[in-house]
Amino acid sequence: MASIKIRAKAKDGITTVKSLMSHPMETGLRKDSKTGEKIPAHHITEVTAEHNGNLVMTANWGGAISKNPYLSFKFKGGAAGDKIKISWVDNMGKSDSAEAAVK
Amino acid sequence: MNLLRRKFLKTATFVGAAVTVGTGVLVPQRALAAYAKAAFEAKDVSGALTASMGSDQHSASDAIKLKAPDIAENGAVVPVTVSSTMGNVEAISIVATGNNQPLTSTYALTPACEPFVSTRIKMGKTSDVIAVVKADGKLYSTTKEVKVTIGGCGG
Numbered sequence A: 001m002a003s004i005k006i007r008a009k010a011k012d013g014i015t016t017v018k019s020l021m022s023h024p025m026e027t028g029l030r031k032d033s034k035t036g037e038k039i040p041a042h043h044i045t046e047v048t049a050e051h052n053g054n055l056v057m058t059a060n061w062g063g064a065i066s067k068n069p070y071l072s073f074k075f076k077g078g079a080a081g082d083k084i085k086i087s088w089v090d091n092m093g094k095s096d097s098a099e100a101a102v103k
Numbered sequence B: 001m002n003l004l005r006r007k008f009l010k011t012a013t014f015v016g017a018a019v020t021v022g023t024g025v026l027v028p029q030r031a032l033a034a035y036a037k038a039a040f041e042a043k044d045v046s047g048a049l050t051a052s053m054g055s056d057q058h059s060a061s062d063a064i065k066l067k068a069p070d071i072a073e074n075g076a077v078v079p080v081t082v083s084s085t086m087g088n089v090e091a092i093s094i095v096a097t098g099n100n101q102p103l104t105s106t107y108a109l110t111p112a113c114e115p116f117v118s119t120r121i122k123m124g125k126t127s128d129v130i131a132v133v134k135a136d137g138k139l140y141s142t143t144k145e146v147k148v149t150i151g152g153c154g155g
Helices: B002-026 B037-041 B046-053
Strands: A004-011 A014-021 A044-052 A053-062 A070-076 A083-090 A095-102 B064-067 B080-084 B089-096 B103-109 B113-121 B127-134 B137-147
Touching: A004 A083, A004 A095, A014 A083, A044 A070, A053 B046, A053 B064, A053 B113, B002 B089, B002 B127, B046 B089, B046 B103, B046 B127, B064 B127, B064 B137, B080 B089, B080 B103, B080 B137, B089 B113, B103 B113, B113 B127
Parallel strands: none
Antiparallel strands: A004 A014, A014 A070, A044 A053, A044 A083, A053 B103, A070 B113, A083 A095, B064 B080, B080 B113, B089 B103, B089 B127, B127 B137
């Protein structure tokens, strides 16, 4: 299941990575309007980004990140063809990762 | 009485988290970035920052740029971008003060990273958004108020 889209572009020695993940990002505070019961929390807790296998950044997220999260970051270095890997883990133990090449 | 007890329990959790972070210093980077559950469950800003960044003491700084809309028509999707001209930025946290759980996210940056993070957050109501940046072990912040219109049609 590829739930992550990645775009990475190198320019002037800095690589900008933009990514979109598809995830419901339930806070656990919302109530079902019909039953009045709380919808259990289901959100991404950790996102890691790697550049050619080296860890670049780790993001810790709570439920207050929007549904289908967007994340962008920059790092020094990187050249066309380099591999960017983004992985996430959610609070239910699910995980996913995707890889893309820098343009 | 009951409230006091809750508050005590909460504080106890934070102290616990702080100790965990403290012992993590000897372990490499990965362990430092361990998921701080207490930080996200904290109901107030200082608790959230203490658990996520190690302290709630932060000073305002012009070297941090926080880009967020003045008025967010849809509180479920508020684009926020944090960037900084500081060196040695280790971590960035984004806090929405009006949220039930104010801490939205924390980013642990390696030295290769530029101090730049952009994402979209949820906001329950009009409140301040605080970008907290940890550089050289100190915390700096920039605050911006974002008005949230519930109807989604402006006004």
